[in-house]
Amino acid sequence: MEMASLPAHVTGHDLVERVLDEFFDQARARAGKLSPRYLSLWEILQSSARGGKRVRPRILLTAYAGLGGTDLEAAARAGAAFELLHTALIIHDDVIDLDFMRRGRRNVAGAYRDRAEAAGESAEIARHRGLSAGVIAGDLALVHAFRMLETVETDSATRLALTEILEDAMFASAGGELIDIDFSLHPAAPPVEDILHMERLKTAVYSFEAPLRAGAVLAGVDGEVSATLGKFGRDTGIAYQVVDDLLGIFGSESATGKSSLSDLREGKRTVLIAHAAQTGVWDELSGLIGDPALGPRQADRARELLESCGARAFAEDLANEYATRARSHLECPAVPEPLRAVLCGILADAVERRS
Amino acid sequence: MEMASLPAHVTGHDLVERVLDEFFDQARARAGKLSPRYLSLWEILQSSARGGKRVRPRILLTAYAGLGGTDLEAAARAGAAFELLHTALIIHDDVIDLDFMRRGRRNVAGAYRDRAEAAGESAEIARHRGLSAGVIAGDLALVHAFRMLETVETDSATRLALTEILEDAMFASAGGELIDIDFSLHPAAPPVEDILHMERLKTAVYSFEAPLRAGAVLAGVDGEVSATLGKFGRDTGIAYQVVDDLLGIFGSESATGKSSLSDLREGKRTVLIAHAAQTGVWDELSGLIGDPALGPRQADRARELLESCGARAFAEDLANEYATRARSHLECPAVPEPLRAVLCGILADAVERRS
Numbered sequence: 001m002e003m004a005s006l007p008a009h010v011t012g013h014d015l016v017e018r019v020l021d022e023f024f025d026q027a028r029a030r031a032g033k034l035s036p037r038y039l040s041l042w043e044i045l046q047s048s049a050r051g052g053k054r055v056r057p058r059i060l061l062t063a064y065a066g067l068g069g070t071d072l073e074a075a076a077r078a079g080a081a082f083e084l085l086h087t088a089l090i091i092h093d094d095v096i097d098l099d100f101m102r103r104g105r106r107n108v109a110g111a112y113r114d115r116a117e118a119a120g121e122s123a124e125i126a127r128h129r130g131l132s133a134g135v136i137a138g139d140l141a142l143v144h145a146f147r148m149l150e151t152v153e154t155d156s157a158t159r160l161a162l163t164e165i166l167e168d169a170m171f172a173s174a175g176g177e178l179i180d181i182d183f184s185l186h187p188a189a190p191p192v193e194d195i196l197h198m199e200r201l202k203t204a205v206y207s208f209e210a211p212l213r214a215g216a217v218l219a220g221v222d223g224e225v226s227a228t229l230g231k232f233g234r235d236t237g238i239a240y241q242v243v244d245d246l247l248g249i250f251g252s253e254s255a256t257g258k259s260s261l262s263d264l265r266e267g268k269r270t271v272l273i274a275h276a277a278q279t280g281v282w283d284e285l286s287g288l289i290g291d292p293a294l295g296p297r298q299a300d301r302a303r304e305l306l307e308s309c310g311a312r313a314f315a316e317d318l319a320n321e322y323a324t325r326a327r328s329h330l331e332c333p334a335v336p337e338p339l340r341a342v343l344c345g346i347l348a349d350a351v352e353r354r355s
Numbered sequence: 356m357e358m359a360s361l362p363a364h365v366t367g368h369d370l371v372e373r374v375l376d377e378f379f380d381q382a383r384a385r386a387g388k389l390s391p392r393y394l395s396l397w398e399i400l401q402s403s404a405r406g407g408k409r410v411r412p413r414i415l416l417t418a419y420a421g422l423g424g425t426d427l428e429a430a431a432r433a434g435a436a437f438e439l440l441h442t443a444l445i446i447h448d449d450v451i452d453l454d455f456m457r458r459g460r461r462n463v464a465g466a467y468r469d470r471a472e473a474a475g476e477s478a479e480i481a482r483h484r485g486l487s488a489g490v491i492a493g494d495l496a497l498v499h500a501f502r503m504l505e506t507v508e509t510d511s512a513t514r515l516a517l518t519e520i521l522e523d524a525m526f527a528s529a530g531g532e533l534i535d536i537d538f539s540l541h542p543a544a545p546p547v548e549d550i551l552h553m554e555r556l557k558t559a560v561y562s563f564e565a566p567l568r569a570g571a572v573l574a575g576v577d578g579e580v581s582a583t584l585g586k587f588g589r590d591t592g593i594a595y596q597v598v599d600d601l602l603g604i605f606g607s608e609s610a611t612g613k614s615s616l617s618d619l620r621e622g623k624r625t626v627l628i629a630h631a632a633q634t635g636v637w638d639e640l641s642g643l644i645g646d647p648a649l650g651p652r653q654a655d656r657a658r659e660l661l662e663s664c665g666a667r668a669f670a671e672d673l674a675n676e677y678a679t680r681a682r683s684h685l686e687c688p689a690v691p692e693p694l695r696a697v698l699c700g701i702l703a704d705a706v707e708r709r710s
Contacts, residue, residue: 031530034556037537038530092494096487112536119540132451132536135490136529139447142494143525146501150518156511163505170498174491175386175393181467181487182392185474201389 012065015076016057020049020083023148027140044111045137049087051103056082056211059346063215063229066339074152078162078218081148082211085166088141089173089206095134096177098127109134142170158217165214169206176202183269189277192318195269196238199245204237208350221334228332232343235326240350242319245270247353249303250312264302265294271318272311279309323351367420370431371412375404375438378503382495399466400492404442406458411437411566414701418570418584421694429507433517433573436503437566440521443496444528444561450489451532453482464489497525513572520569524561531557538624544632547673550624551593554600559592563705576689583687587698590681595705597674600625602708604658605667619657620649626673627666634664678706 024046032039057079064075091108094100100110113130121129149162179198183190190198212233216226248263249272263270267290276285288294288302306312326347330340379401387394412434419430446463449455455465468485476484504517534553538545545553567588571581603618604627618625622645631640643649643657661667681702685695 030526034527034530035534035552037534041533088494092490095490098483116540120542121540128453129536129540131486133533135447135450135493136533136536138490139443139494139497140526140529142497143501143522146498147518147522150515160505163502167498167502171385171495172389174495175389178396178488178491179390179392181484181491185471185476185484187475197390 012061012072012076012079013054013058015072016054016061016079016083019076019080019148023080023084023144024049027144041108041133041137042140044108044133045087045091045141048091048102048108048137049083049141051105052083052086054079054083056086056207059208059233060211060215060218062342062346063212063339064219066336066342067216067219067221067225068336069215069219071153074154075215075218077148077152078214079211081145081152081162081166082169082206082214084141084145084148085170085206088138088145089170089177091134091138091141093177095131095138096181098131100127100130107134108137145170152218154218158220161217162214165210165217169210172201172205173203176200176205180269189269189274192271192274195271195274196242198269199241200234200238204234204241208233208237208240224332225334228329228335229343232326232329232347235322235329236347236350239319239322239326239347242271242315242322243351243353245272246312246315246319249306261294261296261299264289264299265292266290270315272306272315275311275314276306276309279311281305281309285309319351323347367416367427367431367434368409368413370427371409371416371434371438374431374435374503378435378439378499379404382499396463396488396492397495399463399488400442400446400496403446403457403463403492404438404496406460407438407441409434409438411441411562414563414588415566415570415573417697417701418567418694419574421691421697422571422574422576422580423691424570424574426508429509430570430573432503432507433569434566436500436507436517436521437524437561437569439496439500439503440525440561443493443500444525444532446489446493446496448532450486450493451536453486455482455485462489463492500525507573509573513575516572517569520565520572524565527556527560528558531555531560535624544624544629547626547629550626550629551597553624554596555589555593559589559596563588563592563595579687580689583684583690584698587681587684587702590677590684591702591705594674594677594681594702597626597670597677598706598708600627601667601670601674604661616649616651616654619644619654620647621645625670627661627670630666630669631661631664634666636660636664640664674706678702 024042028039028042028046031042057076060079060082061072061075065072069075090102094102094107095109099107100113101107106114109130111130112133113126116126116129117123146163146166149159149166152159152162176198180202183198209230210233212229213226216229248268248270249260251260253260267273273289276282285302285305288298291298327344330343379397383394383397383401386397412431415434415437416427416430420427424430445457449457449462450464454462455468456462461469464485466485467488468481471481471484472478501518501521504514504521507514507517531553535557538553564585565588567584568581571584603623603625604615606615608615622628628644631637640657640660643653646653682699685698
């Protein structure tokens with residue numbers, strides 16, 4: 001996601017990179033003492049953590065600095081914890097989705113699949129070896145997300161609060177992922193509210209709500225401000241996810257970085273699909289989506305149906321509604337004006353992405 | 356593993372059960388607020404954590420009480436952390452080994468595979484849904500192993516030391532699991548030392564070495580005693596693994612609880628196989644093992660070859676050698692006599708299991 005509104009130079013972005021680099025250097029040295037094979041896993045894990053936009057650390061740092069926090073090193077370490085959680089979650093999400101690529105490159109599973117194929121394993125066994133390495137790598141990133149918080153210099157009550165926020169986020173994300181798997185077991189499209197709930201749990205909490213709350217808690221502001229930022233983050237996160245669903249179907253490949261066919265081919269449960277399932281186009285639409293061989297002409301027809309049944313407009317309205325709700329939380333007088341402006345920028349970035 | 360030498364009534368075994376029950380009750384309540392589907396995952400996770408012998412908590416409690424520790428509640432909580440780590444590691448190990456059963460019952464992946472099959476999914480998709488649920492469940496147990504340590508009432512330096520021991524154990528186990536996957540990519544059997552190193556990392560550290568060190572650290576004894584118990588645990592753990600390799604080939608199914616053909620069918624890299632690979636029987640033996648359809652007669656022939664080439668005797672000597680080494684560490688005068696006796700019993704249980 002583009003986050004033009006997050007001024008990198010004032011929010012300790014370089015510090016986050018330095019903290020992550022130091023962490024990986026130490027972990028690689030530790031792994032190398034156990035085995036060169038293990039060192040190799042850590043090298044691949046480090047490389048897979050590179051190239052992200054560090055959205056969560058930047059959001060955390062923005063809240064922290066905007067609420068008067070001055071220990072950027074501490075905030076960068078808390079931000080790095082969220083980045084490691086993100087790394088763990090996407091590695092395991094890729095295992096679950098059987099994806100071997102991420103950001104246009106091989107992910108951990110992809111790298112180990114290639115290695116197994118080069119060693120002469122069958123495609124099926126190589127695939128499983130890759131996924132197994134992904135399970136292990138995600139476990140390591142997950143544990144070290146929490147350990148990173150121990151390096152944040154603050155009092156023990158604040159550190160415990162940070163740990164609880166990070167763990168709440170992980171607990172929510174695991175729940176969202178599980179509900180998503182359960183959805184795929186049922187042929188009927190779930191209702192819109194269930195989709196929104198799942199998307200909020202799986203991504204919005206740990207990407208927006210939790211980093212904002214963590215930044216506020218670390219800055220030492222009172223619980224009301226932290227809760228307000230949390231609510232803003234929650235509604236921003238939901239708006240972001242709905243826009244993501246729209247872009248997955250109507251976005252250009254150059255903007256989203258993924259095939260504009262993949263969500264349709266997968267039959268991904270989105271708010272658009274949930275809406276369309278309640279209309280007269282469902283008979284035809286349900287015959288098109290979820291077909292791994294769906295071609296460009298059928299995709300165009302599916303898009304036409306999602307337009308004509310009102311699903312696209314419904315999702316656009318929904319994203320705007322959550323964005324308006326998010327903005328309204330910022331009217332709380334305890335949110336300083338400069339922070340309000342930056343957060344409005346983050347919201348705008350989240351919902352006004354190029355389609 | 357049978358641990359007759361661990362007196363349950365004096366080591367807070369009931370406390371461990373209570374701590375785990377309370378933890379799962381709270382987690383289920385929390386998950387239930389998010390979704391009934393999520394509650395269901397936690398119910399399956401709780402059930403999969405039942406029925407274990409709680410070996411790691413019992414070892415920790417033994418060291419703690421044997422070194423004069425009296426806060427059994429604190430020790431039970433530290434022990435429960437190790438039990439949750441064990442739960443996480445076996446769930447993910449089963450995902451990696453494509454096992455859908457554990458202790459004679461469906462594991463998490465097995466329960467979700469059944470559910471997907473009942474929902475009409477193909478066998479392949481149902482299998483993957485099951486494994487995906489296993490990834491998520493293991494992640495949750497892993498994070499909560501570390502969170503459990505936060506509930507241990509002790510000073511912050513001791514709590515940090517406990518966290519480091521638990522994390523060292525997890526770091527080692529992930530490394531061992533990765534090396535094991537890497538072994539399977541190479542047709543040649545690795546040398547005996549490499550097998551021992553892998554087995555130590557994967558299981559011995561978190562099962563013996565780390566719980567003993569944690570019990571000593573929590574009891575507040577000096578670093579030398581903790582290090583001595585760690586060394587004892589390390590050698591005991593290696594001896595245990597070598598005996599495990601022997602039982603996997605020569606043990607009776609009733610004693611080991613698993614098919615006496617499975618290690619041979621899988622072509623599992625063990626010290627016996629590594630030894631045999633250096634002898635004249637390897638040509639014939641390598642043609643037998645690793646065949647998923649290996650029958651009882653071929654298995655008997657493989658066992659004959661492992662006997663005649665000296666691999667069985669080699670492994671038996673190796674287990675005895677490590678057991679002797681383990682016993683020698685206990686001669687350290689700082690280890691109290693009653694604890695020494697109990698630890699000798701643990702060692703005897705580990706190496707003298709019925710074949």
